[in-house]
Amino acid sequence: xxxxxxxxxxxxxxxxxxxxxxxxxxxxxxxxxxxxxxxxxxxxxxxxxxxxxxxxxxxxxxxxxxxxxxxxxxxxxxxxxxxxxxxxxxxxxxxxxxxxxxxxxxxxxxxxxxxxxxxxxxxxxxxxxxxxxxxxxxxxxxxxxxxxxxxxxxxxxxxxxxxxxxxxxxxxxxxxxxxxxxxxxxxxxxxxxxxxxxxxxxxxxxxxxxxxxxxxxxxxxxxxxxxxxxxxx
Ligand SMILES: N[C@@H](CCC(=O)N[C@@H](CS)C(=O)NCC(=O)O)C(=O)O
Numbered sequence: 001x002x003x004x005x006x007x008x009x010x011x012x013x014x015x016x017x018x019x020x021x022x023x024x025x026x027x028x029x030x031x032x033x034x035x036x037x038x039x040x041x042x043x044x045x046x047x048x049x050x051x052x053x054x055x056x057x058x059x060x061x062x063x064x065x066x067x068x069x070x071x072x073x074x075x076x077x078x079x080x081x082x083x084x085x086x087x088x089x090x091x092x093x094x095x096x097x098x099x100x101x102x103x104x105x106x107x108x109x110x111x112x113x114x115x116x117x118x119x120x121x122x123x124x125x126x127x128x129x130x131x132x133x134x135x136x137x138x139x140x141x142x143x144x145x146x147x148x149x150x151x152x153x154x155x156x157x158x159x160x161x162x163x164x165x166x167x168x169x170x171x172x173x174x175x176x177x178x179x180x181x182x183x184x185x186x187x188x189x190x191x192x193x194x195x196x197x198x199x200x201x202x203x204x205x206x207x208x209x210x211x212x213x214x215x216x217x218x219x220x221x222x223x224x225x226x227x228x229x230x231x232x233x
Contacts, residue, residue, distance in 0.1 A: 022046070023080075024050060024077075025050045025070075027051065037222075038187065053230065054132060106180055111176065118182035123185065155197055159207060166207075173210065
């Protein structure tokens with residue numbers, strides 16, 4: 001009896017979140033949002049797009065009450081029924097557990113660790129050092145030139161680490177011939193670094209080569225900033 005009521009509860013829980021449409025709070029130019037859009041697209045999961053314009057402070061709007069979704073006021077946020085997950089790293093792990101189709105992590109433990117490490121370098125040691133609020137703060141306190149050189153220095157440092165980490169494993173994609181989490185983090189980061197921060201990629205031959213593979217992936221193209229409903233052309 002107990003087992004069956006437990007099973008029923010489990011199936012109610014999963015159906016309550018799997019029957020409702022996924023919602024993604026996103027900003028078209030946000031690389032962190034792009035990672036999630038890319039992952040959703042790879043997994044073939046439809047979702048409703050909820051735009052949050054972080055350049056005009058919509059993430060702080062008391063009307064939208066965004067802090068209830070993410071107390072840090074950052075995009076992306078994924079809502080799956082009554083489950084709310086923020087931070088692209090956590091969101092990708094959540095998607096991996098809940099929607100295992102087209103895995104974002106390989107079964108091989110070494111390659112899995114490498115994917116997590118590469119994603120973490122971008123999530124912890126590159127993007128947070130060039131994010132909007134950090135650069136705005138530096139611009140005000142130290143100046144626009146210093147703020148830009150701080151961002152560039154940290155992107156290059158992170159890319160150098162990724163180049164070293166991946167060069168012996170990369171094939172068509174970062175850790176072999178399948179697209180995994182490292183790629184999902186790396187592809188948008190390369191675009192943002194070159195287009196917004198003018199990073200010269202010649203020092204990173206492995207990353208340049210990987211980008212050639214990303215460019216032609218339909219899931220990457222479909223999740224690109226220009227293809228989003230809030231894009232300004
Ligand atoms: N580690 C977080 C970082 C989130 C983050 O920094 N989001 C940026 C956009 S990529 C943001 O919302 N910035 C708004 C701000 O800086 O105020 C994630 O991967 O989701």
